[in-house]
Amino acid sequence: MKIGILKDHKKGERRVAISPKISKQLISKGFEVLVEKDAGLNASFKNSDYEENGVTVESRAVVFKDADILIKINPFDEEDLKLIDNHHILISQLYHKSNTKLIHDIAEKGATAFSLDAMPRISRAQEMDVLSSQSNLAGYKAVILGAYEMTKIFPLMMTAAGTITPSRVLIFGVGVAGLQAIATAKRLGAIVEATDIRLETKEQAESLGAKFITVDGDTGDASEDGYAKVASEEYKQKQKEAVNKSLFEADLVITTAMVPGRKSPVLITEDQVKQMKNGAVIVDLAAAQGGNCSLSKLNKTVIENGVKIIGTTIAPESVSTNASDLFAKNIYNFISHLTEEAQFKWDFEDEITFGTCIVKEGIIKQNGIENG
Structure with a gap:
């Protein structure tokens, strides 16, 4: 599967969801990693830093087209939604309880979405908890x-x-x-x-x-x-x-x-x-x-x-460099938990998967409970 790292265009945002070091670790687990050009510049990560770790630097359009998993820090916006389709798995802080329109828009695209801010507060999820880090x-x-x-x-x-x-x-x-x-x-x-x-x-x-x-x-x-x-x-x-x-x-x-x-x-x-x-x-x-x-x-x-x-x-x-490093490690642990041999396990008996998967292939879930 291909992981796409997107540049966050929210005003004032300087972090990037995945650092070059963590990109290399994801590649070692069998994923291919693409990064939007200049996504890490404000966190002091150059495009060449990613390339040296085996990541392909691409335009925004190509990342959306080629990646299966799209990762960013802030919620996907209207411009993102124009490029999302039913083969995408989205990972970000969606704030789904107060952002219901976004959730319905993602569902209409037939996509799947995980909300990082919905991570359950249990001991084995601490290493994935972006809110804490x-x-x-x-x-x-x-x-x-x-x-x-x-x-x-x-x-x-x-x-x-x-x-x-x-x-x-x-x-x-x-x-x-x-x-x-x-x-x-x-x-x-x-x-x-x-x-x-x-x-x-x-x-x-x-x-x-x-x-x-x-x-x-x-x-x-x-x-x-x-x-x-x-x-x-x-x-x-x-x-x-x-x-x-x-x-x-x-x-x-x-x-x-x-x-x-x-x-x-x-x-x-x-x-x-x-x-x-x-x-x-x-x-x-x-x-x-x-x-x-x-x-x-x-x-x-x-x-x-x-x-x-x-x-x-x-x-x-x-402190975007340190913040990006910690966020990236949370993401690495989260993806490692959700997948096996670079493929999603979809284990909804698991509390972490159950709690964070808000939309599954166009079906809206709130805390893992289907309502559509």
């Missing part, structure tokens, strides 16, 4: 961005002119991004606090040196398939009261709380922002889904009462 980088970059935007330094510093006290960092959400943010901020010398609806994350946060803010009356029953559930209004109010003291003292706040397929929960209101320190910075990683701060705007910086609110995905595009 990319969120790890996002957590790191959130701290670096915050450090750049702050008017203070992170560590305690004792000088002849006096002592500089360490900055205080508060992190909402102790998932993959939050844990990496904790670790990075601690390495830079900050005092770090964290909070999460999932009580089981307390030990993880504390193991990295953060103080965990516990909400009184929390039952700990707040995790579902590795993701946070939607919190009750009562819990949100209790959390707000519990974190206010830390929020109002924080120099940097990083919010990472997202619920798959839903709007991001609002954790910081306009009223709370007005009570924060002048010069504080909020980096809202959930801005693409509405934001954890009510004032966040995606890809914009808002200043309210002296507080700088940066709405972003911090997308790992800013």
Whole structure:
């Protein structure tokens, strides 16, 4: 089978789905690999890097025509759909729960599609989980961005002119991004606090040196398939009261709380922002889904009462070489799981195949359940 690596044309995207090194590993498994010309340039991979690893560099039209498996990072768009037909197997982040028109369009083409963001949160799928690998980088970059935007330094510093006290960092959400943010901020010398609806994350946060803010009356029953559930209004109010003291003292706040397929929960209101320190910075990683701060705007910086609110995905595009390497390894592991001797096994008894195959030869499936 032939694998086609497509250039992502989404504005701001700098990653590529498969790196030259992983291309070589796929070829060793019996696949032929084609890459769209210049697909990896923004991730510092030249066309010649692919060619040296046995990959054929082709035009976009030829990749679509010749490849059986088409891989990209972001959802396939209208221009892609014009070139897709019933022999194609598509692999990308389709966000199928909120992108139903795309799913129906793919089905009308008679194609097959796997959605990487539908990967089940089970231990044996961790090596295929692009959300985790990319969120790890996002957590790191959130701290670096915050450090750049702050008017203070992170560590305690004792000088002849006096002592500089360490900055205080508060992190909402102790998932993959939050844990990496904790670790990075601690390495830079900050005092770090964290909070999460999932009580089981307390030990993880504390193991990295953060103080965990516990909400009184929390039952700990707040995790579902590795993701946070939607919190009750009562819990949100209790959390707000519990974190206010830390929020109002924080120099940097990083919010990472997202619920798959839903709007991001609002954790910081306009009223709370007005009570924060002048010069504080909020980096809202959930801005693409509405934001954890009510004032966040995606890809914009808002200043309210002296507080700088940066709405972003911090997308790992800013570290595109590392992000592409990790994404590519996830893809390699995923394809290895789905295939045997370079052919798909189509084992729908398997939880990973069952969960990620959204369309099979024109038949729409939601979490592996046929509905058409």
